[in-house]
Structures are given as structure tokens and as C-alpha cells.
Amino acid sequence: MLTARFFRMIEGRGLVFLGIMALVALLVPLCNLYVPPGNPFHVSNGTVVLLGKYLCYAMFAVALDLVWGYCGILSLGHGAFFALGGYAMGMYLMRQIGTRGVYAHPVLPDFMVFLNYKDLPLTWWGFQHFPYAMLMVVLVPGLLAFVFGWLAFRSRVTGVYLSIMTQALTYALWLSFFRNDMGFGGNNGLTDFKDILGFNVQAQGTRAGLFIITCMALALTFIIARMIVASTYGKVLVAIRDGESRTRFLGYRVEHHKLLVWVVSAMMAGVAGALYVPQVGIINPSEFHPANSIEAVVWVALGGRGTLVGAALGAVVVNWLKTVFTTGWLAPYWLFALGGLFVLVTLAMPKGLIGVWEDVRARLANRKAIADAKASGAGSSDVRSPGPQVPR
Amino acid sequence: MPFAPLLRSFMLCCLVVLSALALAATQAQAQAQTPAAMPAQGERLAAGLERFKADSFADTEAAVAAIAAAGSAQGVAILSALADRRLFAGAAGVFYRDAAGQAFDALTGQPATIPADAAMVRLNNRLRNVVQAALGTMTLLSPDPAQRVRAAEAVFRSRDASALVTIEAALTSEQNPRVRRAFEEARAAILLASADAPEELLIAAARRIAEAGDNDAISLLRQFAGQTTGGLKAVIDQGIVSIEQAQRIRAWGQTLWFGISLGSVLLLAAIGLAITFGVMGVINMAHGEMVMIGAYVTFVVQELFRNHAPHLLDWSLPLAIPLAFITAGLVGIAIERGVIRFLYGRPLETLLATFGISLVLQQAIRTWFGPTNREVSAPSYMAGSFEFVGLQITYGRLWIVVFTLCVFAALLLVLKATPLGLQMRAVTQNRRMASAMGIRTRFVDAMTFGLGSGIAGVAGVALSQIDNVSPNLGQSYIIDSFMVVVFGGVGNLWGTLVAAFTLGIANKLLEPFAGAVLGKIIILVLLILFIQKRPRGLFALKGRAVEQ
Structure with a gap:
């Protein structure tokens, strides 16, 4: 009963x-840890880190899609929340270094010793406490989003203005x-x-563990986002x-609805950033x-705005392309490709990859329906092509 | 009037001799041997030089006095050589090297080689002061007014009492008001330093110095403020206060000017955006790249001039302006026709597409011109600076302010007084009605976008003078430009003007307290807060236009 509701909510x-x-979370660490190097199924350490990075970006893209795709808030400064979460995690990791730093100071990180800090800033x-740091990972981006959103939505700054304000925020x-x-x-x-928590960040096992956690966090983020958009609250968001x-x-109360989803999205971005940093x-x-931040928007746009799955897909695809482009002789053309992608997505495929896929499926189904109709009642002319179903 | 300078130099010559005599009178030793009759300059110089050979400090001092008394241009060279340890004396004569190392015979002033037996003329500390004083006095009487002022300023700082006589003498005949003022200030400084002068003279001197009102004056007054009492102290204290006040006003003026200068840069960068974003409502993230294209056009034009017509290099900027306008305008029209026209009414998509275009343009420039900064030189009329009521103003900045205002005026004129401007306004206000009136709205769209982009290109010409011409040039202006347009109120050119100057001045006012980066951050935060209060900017459109 409950599972049935869950499945309905998640959608096919x-x-x-x-x-x-689930498959990736299982197979990638397995192939990394237990398949010996040289075997064609071996996944190298570098690839694990790379995939982990993609998944963090995917999580970030899901957060962005939640506000842009379902509430129409185009944030050009979502990277700020991602980075703040990352900094909170980074600060925890810095404190863990302890006396192993270059200056071996028990409390102060190296750069503070270098800059003549006397004691730790407030x-x-x-x-140094992991739970506190994790709290900050969600709290700091959440608080910033709350203050910014409260001011912005209350005074009804919308559309492009809001986008430029968010950009100014991250610029500042x-x-x-x-x-x-x-x-x-x-x-x-x-x-x-x-x-991190006593495990060496560089170690193979830690990397695999972080990868699994990232997969789980991405799945959880997706489920939460799905729960939000499938609820009545989500319907109001779409209405807005x-x-x-x-x-x-x-x-x-439009501003309250917007503010909630905005803060939740910022917190998700913060968690994504926090998982990104140790990897x-x-x-x-x-x-x-x-x-x-703008690049992140194009991930969502490429995958398909307002689909959540598409956002994650877009993030992985674009970043995979980026890796391909920037590591070979194609390097000088990456920005051409990325720029072209922006134009292509907006002009030719406004619904993104998911939209294209749905179109193709609809067309195939249509063709099948016509063929079936022809096969069953040859000569009868009352079955007409319903036309391509373009979801609006 | 060729007669006047001639007369002046003649009088100066007389003065030189007179004052040199006066100076010589103070130097008893040297005086003892001078014949009663006035010898020719050369003879006195020779007599002075002869004494360098003795290699004793007393003789060297006498020699310095004699050379100072001779007062020839040659003397200045000799004494500065002496001060810099470049003077050599031997049996064959006295020689000096100039700063470049070239050797000369001190007597004749002709190039010569220094014989092996010639030794460097030595100095001690006291002598060094004597030489400096003598040099100061000699340049006080130089025929070049600028040099006289410099010499007077040097005396003002050194407060060398021995220069007093020369200054007094020079003052009687000095015509140039600037030099006169400098002399009077120097005299006042010496008087104040001597302290044994009668009180009313000291008070007058203190007043005179207070009037000078610069940094040297205030440090001089501060120095004496503690040592004096009574009426003089009151005058000095008052002088310090008035100078401080004047300096504060001047600092404000300077800040204001910097602010106006920064504001004009912001306006220049934003003004094209005020058309594409403000009037048309197109979020053009590639706006900064139009500026960049303008800057690169300037670079190319200048390179062509440098290679083919170096003597006309100063004309490269005026020629680059129309070329930058056309190039950037054409690129803009191509973007409008190729991409933006499919996206009207979908601002967020426009934003993304134009951002993509900006990436492509940046990379294209990087591929063609390389990722490094390109050198664009300033034409001669933009180099240097001048002083205006105590403010240092560089010609480059002044030109940019003037240029910005011209561009702004021209743009207003195009919008208000040309058929194209009329059509632009008609189309943006009511597209369907304009279309019904027979206006080719598509054409007008392209032209408007071209105009905005072209203006951005023109801005690039000016910005190439103050910023690095690199593929990233545009990026550094795009956010600022949007801030200016949003702050000023979309669709309002005057708002853009006010916003640009407000932001520029506010930025510069904050800088001394907060530093450049923090100042910028504070401005950004304030702007974000401001937009919350007035989401439509300073000068919001009212009425129906708001709802569009």
C-alpha cells in the first residue's frame, strides 16, 4: 500500500x-576494489573520483531543477550554496589535519599561521566536530538562501531581475x-x-565509501525532490x-511557497558541495x-527542465563531455562546444534530452497505433492519426 | 615680442652677477683673493677651479663659492658633478663626468679624457651642504621659470638661510607670478626657521606659508607649532587648521573626480545594454563580448597604423570608433537574426543562449589573438596630466568622461530625433500597433540590437585605453553593466546615467574606508537590498509599460 504510493510518486x-x-553504487566500488587492474572491468581510482564528481554535480542539478523547473526561479547564483556547503566541509577537513600541517600548529590551519593569525577566528x-560541520553544511546555505529569498520574494523581485540579483550575490x-x-x-x-572521520581521504577504500554515500545522497535528494513536486505543495509551485x-x-501566499522550496534547494546544493570537496x-x-552557476543551468536545460531525472542526466552528460573535450587535442574547442550547447538547447530542444526522448517515444507509439489500426480493420477509415503528442 | 625675453635674460644676467657678489661677500676666504674689479665669468671660474687642485676641504669650499659666484651654466654642471662624486682634479686641470659617464673639461666644457693622475675631489658632510646650497642658489636664478620654481621649492624644504639674500634680490625683479609666489613662500620658510626675526615678520611669514596650503607647508607649520608662543602660535595653529580643511576639501574633490571617472566607465559599459536590455528587454549576456570586440578592433586598427603609417598613429583611435561601431553592430545584428529573434518573450532562454554566444565569442577571440593581453597604446593627446584647482587630472580619464557624455548625447539624439529612433520606441511600446502603422518590426528589432551592440563596441575603444585588452575584458564588465541598468530603472537612459555616476562615486567614497574589493562587495550588497525595496530601479517606468 505504502510502497505502491511510493512507486506512484516516484514515477517510472x-x-x-x-x-x-543502485547499480552504479554497487558496481563501481566493486569493480574498483575487487577487480584487479588490467582486467577490462576494472574501474580506476581516477574514474571513481570523476564519477563521484559527476554525481555531486547531478545532485546540484536536481536542486537547481527543483527551483527552476518547478517554481520558475532561475537562479544564476546557485553555485554559491554549493560552494558554501563545500567550504563548511573543507573547514572540517582542515581542522582534522591538526599537527600534520607544514607548520604543525595544533589548532590553526597552515594558511592562518602563514598569515600571522594569533587564534582561531570565531x-x-x-x-573540528563532524556533526557541527554537517549542520553548518545545510545551515549556512539555508540561512543565506532564507535571508536572500525572504527579501527578494517579499518584494516580488521576479524573473530576470531575480536571476541577475542571484548572480550579483554569488559575484559578491x-x-x-x-x-x-x-x-x-x-x-x-x-x-x-x-x-575524514579518521579515514584517509586519499585511500582507495575511503574513495569508494564516499562514492557510495554520494550515490545514496543523490538518490535521497531525488526522492525528496520527487516528494515535494508530487505533493499538493508541488502543484502550487507549478501554479506559481x-x-x-x-x-x-x-x-x-506565493512568497512563502517560493521561500520554502528555495531554502530546501539551497540546502541540497550545500550537501552536494560538501560531498564534492573530500572527493x-x-x-x-x-x-x-x-x-x-550558469553552466549548471545549462546542465538542467540540456537534460530537460522540470524533470529532475533530466537535470541529473544533463549534469553527467555535460561534465562527461567536458572531461572528453578538455583532456585531449579538443581542449581549445571546449568553450565552442559548451557555448554551442547553450544555443542548441534553447533553440532546438527546449525540453532537453528527456523531451526529445518522449517525443521519439510518442512518435513510435503513434506509428504503432496506426499500424495496429491498419492491421485490425483494413479499409475502415475512421481511425485517424492522433498526431504527435507533444507534451505541453 | 622677442624683445621681452631678451630683456629678461639680460636682467637675469645682471642679477646673477649681483647676487653672486652678495654671496661671495659672505665667504670671506674666497673674497680675500678676488680682485676689486669685476672679472669676466671665465676668469672667475678658472680661479675657482684652480683651488680644487689643492685637495683640502677649505680650498674646495672656496672653490665652490667662487664657482657659485661665477654663476655660469657650466658652474651648475661642475657643482652637481662634485655633489655626485663625478669631479676629478689633477695637474692637467679639472674634469667631470656627466650622469651618462661622458668626461668633460671643467674649464672649457669640451669633451675630454680624464688623465690618470686626476683624483676625485673629496667632500665631507659640511661641504656637501655647502654644495647643495650653492646649487640651489644658482638654479634660483636660472632663466627657466620651471627650474626657478623647483629651486624655490627646494629652498622651502631646506630653509637654507644663505639663500635668503639671493631670494630677496630675485624677488625685486621677478615678473612671473608663479615664481614670485614660490620665492615668497621660500623666503617665509627661511624667516620662520631663522626665528630671530621680529615677531610681525614671523607672523607675516606664517600667514604666507599657510596660504601656500600644500603638504610641505603643513609639515613646516607643524614643526614650528610646538616651538612658538603667543600671537605667532595662534597664527600657526590657525594656518594648520585652514590647510587641513583645504586638504580635506581637495581630497573630497579628488574622490569625486575618481568617482565621476569610474562612473563614466560604468556608463560606457552599460549604455549599450540600456538599449538591448533596457529598451528591447533582451537579456544580452554577450554584451560584454561586444565591448571586447570593440577593444580588439582598436588593437587591430592600431597595429595596422603602426605597421603601415606610424606617423599617423594618433589617428588610430578616432578611426577605430566608427569601425568598432560597425563591427560590433554587425555581430549584434547577426546574433539577433540568428538566435535572439526566435526567443522573444522568453527572457530566461535568451539569457542562456546569449551566454552561450558569449562563450563562443570569447573562445573565438582567444583562438585568433591568443589568450594574453594585447597592447593598445595611448595616443599623445591622452597622455599626461594637468592640475585643476589642486586636483590631479589625467588627460586619459578626462577624455573618457567627455567621450562617454558625447556617446550618451548621441544616443539620446538617435532615439529622440531620428526616424529610426521613433520606430524603435514605437515597436518597444506597442509592437502590434507599430506593425499596423507599417513599421517593419523585424527590421527595427535587428537595427535596435545592432545599435546597442555597436555602442558597446564604441565603449570597447575607450575601455581599451584603461583596461587590459584580453578575451576576458567583457566578463569583467557584464555584471556591473547589469547592475547599472537595473539600478537606474529598465528602459530609462537618464536612469542609467544617474545610476552609473551614483555607483561610481559611491564606490570611490567607500574605497578609502573599506578597500577596493570590500567596497565593491558593499556596493553589491547595498544594490541587492535596494532592488528589494524598489524592484524596478531608481526611475521606474509608470503606467502601462510596467505590466509588459
Whole structure:
């Protein structure tokens, strides 16, 4: 009964997605840890990290799709929440280094010793405790999103204006985190991590473990997002997307609805960032760069806005393309490809890969229906082609 | 009037001799041997030089006095060589090297080789001061007014009492008001330093220095503020206060000017966007790349001039302006026809597509011109600076402010006074009605976008003068440009103007307290807060236009 409701809520596409996630979470660490190198089924350590990175991006894309695809809030600064989550995790990892740093200071991270800090800034207090750091991973992006969203939605800043404001937000953070005075490592950011919860970050087993956790977090994020959009609340969100004024006139507190989904999405992005940092081993201010946030938007657009699965798919596809392009002789053409992708997606496939897939399926089903009709009642002319079903 | 300078130099010559005599009178030793009759300059120089050979400090001092008294241009060279340890004396004569290392005979001033037996003329600390003072005095009487001012300023700082006589003498005949002022200030400084002058003279001197009102004056006054009492102290204190006040006003003026300068840069970057985004409502993320294209057009034009017509290099900028307009405008029209026209009414998609275009354009420039900064030189009329009521103003910045205002005026004129402008406004206000009136709306769309892009290209020409011409040039302006347009109110050119200057000045006002980066962050945060309060900007459109 409950499982039936769950399946209905997740939808067929989502089930396929969750199935693939379970498979990946199982197979990739297995093939990495237990298949010897040289075997064609072996997955190298580098690939595990790379895939883990893609999945973090996918999680980030799901968070972005939740606000953009279902509530019409195009955030060009979502990278800020991702990076803040990453910094919170980075701070925990920095505190874990302890006396193993270059300067071997028991409390202060290396860069603080280098910059002549006398004692730990208030912002760093408590980050040696894992639970506190994890709380901050969701709390800091959530709080920033709450303040920003509360101000923005209450004064009815919408559409493009809101997008530009979010961009300004991440731009301001980008500039701030470059400053050494901020106490977050300035230009170099946080790096040289040693271990997480006592496990060596570089170790193969830890990497595999982090990969599995990332898969689970992505699945969980997806399920939460699905629960939100399948609920009545989700229907109101879609109503806001399609006609904000009408929804308001129907008596819904639009700004409250928007604020909730906005904060939830920011927290998801923060978690994605937090999982990203131990896997790639560094967090620096460039994560705040506005271009990163816009790039994330194109992942969602390519995969299919408002489908959640599509967002994750788009993130993986674009980043895979990026890896392919930037590691070979194609490197100078990556920006051409990415730029072209932006134009292509907006002009030719506004519903993204998922939309194209649905179109193809609808057309195939249509053709099959006609063929069936022809086969069953030859000559009868009352069966007409229903035409391609373009979902609106 | 060729007569006047001639007369002046003649008088100066007389002065040189007179004051040199006066100076010589203070140097008893040297005086003892000078013949009563006025010898020719050359003889006195020779007599002075002769004493360098003795290699004793007393003789060297006498020699310095004699050379100072001779007062020839040659003397300045000799004394500065002495001060810099480039003077050599031997049996064959006295020689010096100039700063470049070329050797000269001190007596004749002709190039010569220094004989092996010639030794460097030594100095001690006291002598070094004597040489400096003598040099100062000699340049006080230089025929070049700028040099006289510099010498007076040097005396003002050194407060060398021995220069007083020369200054007094020079003052009697000095015509140039600037030099006169400098001399009077120097005299006042010496008087104040001597302290044994009568009080009313000291007070007058303090007043005079307070009037000078620069950094040297205030440090001088501060130095004496503690040592004096009574009426003089009151005058000095008052002088310090008034100078501080004047300096504060000047600092504000300077900040204001920097703010206006930054504001004009912002306006220049944003003004094209005020058309494409403000008037048409197209979110053009490739706007910064139009600016970049303009800058690269400037670079190409300048390269062509450098290679084919170097003597006309100064004309490269005026020529680059129309070329940048046309190039960027054509690229803009191509973008509008190729992409944007399919996306009207879908602002978020437009934003993404134009961002993609901006990536492609950046990469294209990077492929053709390389990722490094390209050198665009400033034409001669944009180099240098001048002083205006105590403010240092560089010509480059001034030109950019003037240029920005011209572009703004031209744009207003196009929008308000040309048929194309009329059609643009008609189409943006009511597309269907305009179409019904026979306006080719598609054509007008393309032209409007082309105009906005072209203006961005023109901005690139100016920005190439103050920023690095690199593929990233546009990116650094895009967010600022959007901020300016949104702050000013979309669809309002005057709003854009006010917003640009407000942001520019606010930025520069914050900089001294918060530093450049933090200042910028504060402005951004304030802007974000401002937009919450007034989501439609400073000068929001009212009435029906709002709902579109």
C-alpha cells in the first residue's frame, strides 16, 4: 500500500533512475576494489573520483531543477550554496589535519599561521566536530538562501531581475572569498586534506565509501525532490511557475511557497558541495564564479527542465563531455562546444534530452497505433492519426 | 615680442652677477683673493677651479663659492658633478663626468679624457651642504621659470638661510607670478626657521606659508607649532587648521573626480545594454563580448597604423570608433537574426543562449589573438596630466568622461530625433500597433540590437585605453553593466546615467574606508537590498509599460 504510493510518486522514469543509481553504487566500488587492474572491468581510482564528481554535480542539478523547473526561479547564483556547503566541509577537513600541517600548529590551519593569525577566528569554532560541520553544511546555505529569498520574494523581485540579483550575490561572495581577510584561505582556498572521520581521504577504500554515500545522497535528494513536486505543495509551485499573479489571487501566499522550496534547494546544493570537496580534495573561491552557476543551468536545460531525472542526466552528460573535450587535442574547442550547447538547447530542444526522448517515444507509439489500426480493420477509415503528442 | 625675453635674460644676467657678489661677500676666504674689479665669468671660474687642485676641504669650499659666484651654466654642471662624486682634479686641470659617464673639461666644457693622475675631489658632510646650497642658489636664478620654481621649492624644504639674500634680490625683479609666489613662500620658510626675526615678520611669514596650503607647508607649520608662543602660535595653529580643511576639501574633490571617472566607465559599459536590455528587454549576456570586440578592433586598427603609417598613429583611435561601431553592430545584428529573434518573450532562454554566444565569442577571440593581453597604446593627446584647482587630472580619464557624455548625447539624439529612433520606441511600446502603422518590426528589432551592440563596441575603444585588452575584458564588465541598468530603472537612459555616476562615486567614497574589493562587495550588497525595496530601479517606468 505504502510502497505502491511510493512507486506512484516516484514515477517510472524515477524508478529507472533509482535503479541505475543502485547499480552504479554497487558496481563501481566493486569493480574498483575487487577487480584487479588490467582486467577490462576494472574501474580506476581516477574514474571513481570523476564519477563521484559527476554525481555531486547531478545532485546540484536536481536542486537547481527543483527551483527552476518547478517554481520558475532561475537562479544564476546557485553555485554559491554549493560552494558554501563545500567550504563548511573543507573547514572540517582542515581542522582534522591538526599537527600534520607544514607548520604543525595544533589548532590553526597552515594558511592562518602563514598569515600571522594569533587564534582561531570565531567562524572556525566548532568545525573540528563532524556533526557541527554537517549542520553548518545545510545551515549556512539555508540561512543565506532564507535571508536572500525572504527579501527578494517579499518584494516580488521576479524573473530576470531575480536571476541577475542571484548572480550579483554569488559575484559578491566570489570577490569576498578571494580576500585573505575573510579567513577562508583566500585565493588558494582549502586543500591538503588528510582524513575524514579518521579515514584517509586519499585511500582507495575511503574513495569508494564516499562514492557510495554520494550515490545514496543523490538518490535521497531525488526522492525528496520527487516528494515535494508530487505533493499538493508541488502543484502550487507549478501554479506559481505558470502564473504567479493568478496563484496569488487564488489566495496562496506565493512568497512563502517560493521561500520554502528555495531554502530546501539551497540546502541540497550545500550537501552536494560538501560531498564534492573530500572527493576532489580542494575548495577555492573559483567555485563561486558566476560562470559556474550558469553552466549548471545549462546542465538542467540540456537534460530537460522540470524533470529532475533530466537535470541529473544533463549534469553527467555535460561534465562527461567536458572531461572528453578538455583532456585531449579538443581542449581549445571546449568553450565552442559548451557555448554551442547553450544555443542548441534553447533553440532546438527546449525540453532537453528527456523531451526529445518522449517525443521519439510518442512518435513510435503513434506509428504503432496506426499500424495496429491498419492491421485490425483494413479499409475502415475512421481511425485517424492522433498526431504527435507533444507534451505541453 | 622677442624683445621681452631678451630683456629678461639680460636682467637675469645682471642679477646673477649681483647676487653672486652678495654671496661671495659672505665667504670671506674666497673674497680675500678676488680682485676689486669685476672679472669676466671665465676668469672667475678658472680661479675657482684652480683651488680644487689643492685637495683640502677649505680650498674646495672656496672653490665652490667662487664657482657659485661665477654663476655660469657650466658652474651648475661642475657643482652637481662634485655633489655626485663625478669631479676629478689633477695637474692637467679639472674634469667631470656627466650622469651618462661622458668626461668633460671643467674649464672649457669640451669633451675630454680624464688623465690618470686626476683624483676625485673629496667632500665631507659640511661641504656637501655647502654644495647643495650653492646649487640651489644658482638654479634660483636660472632663466627657466620651471627650474626657478623647483629651486624655490627646494629652498622651502631646506630653509637654507644663505639663500635668503639671493631670494630677496630675485624677488625685486621677478615678473612671473608663479615664481614670485614660490620665492615668497621660500623666503617665509627661511624667516620662520631663522626665528630671530621680529615677531610681525614671523607672523607675516606664517600667514604666507599657510596660504601656500600644500603638504610641505603643513609639515613646516607643524614643526614650528610646538616651538612658538603667543600671537605667532595662534597664527600657526590657525594656518594648520585652514590647510587641513583645504586638504580635506581637495581630497573630497579628488574622490569625486575618481568617482565621476569610474562612473563614466560604468556608463560606457552599460549604455549599450540600456538599449538591448533596457529598451528591447533582451537579456544580452554577450554584451560584454561586444565591448571586447570593440577593444580588439582598436588593437587591430592600431597595429595596422603602426605597421603601415606610424606617423599617423594618433589617428588610430578616432578611426577605430566608427569601425568598432560597425563591427560590433554587425555581430549584434547577426546574433539577433540568428538566435535572439526566435526567443522573444522568453527572457530566461535568451539569457542562456546569449551566454552561450558569449562563450563562443570569447573562445573565438582567444583562438585568433591568443589568450594574453594585447597592447593598445595611448595616443599623445591622452597622455599626461594637468592640475585643476589642486586636483590631479589625467588627460586619459578626462577624455573618457567627455567621450562617454558625447556617446550618451548621441544616443539620446538617435532615439529622440531620428526616424529610426521613433520606430524603435514605437515597436518597444506597442509592437502590434507599430506593425499596423507599417513599421517593419523585424527590421527595427535587428537595427535596435545592432545599435546597442555597436555602442558597446564604441565603449570597447575607450575601455581599451584603461583596461587590459584580453578575451576576458567583457566578463569583467557584464555584471556591473547589469547592475547599472537595473539600478537606474529598465528602459530609462537618464536612469542609467544617474545610476552609473551614483555607483561610481559611491564606490570611490567607500574605497578609502573599506578597500577596493570590500567596497565593491558593499556596493553589491547595498544594490541587492535596494532592488528589494524598489524592484524596478531608481526611475521606474509608470503606467502601462510596467505590466509588459
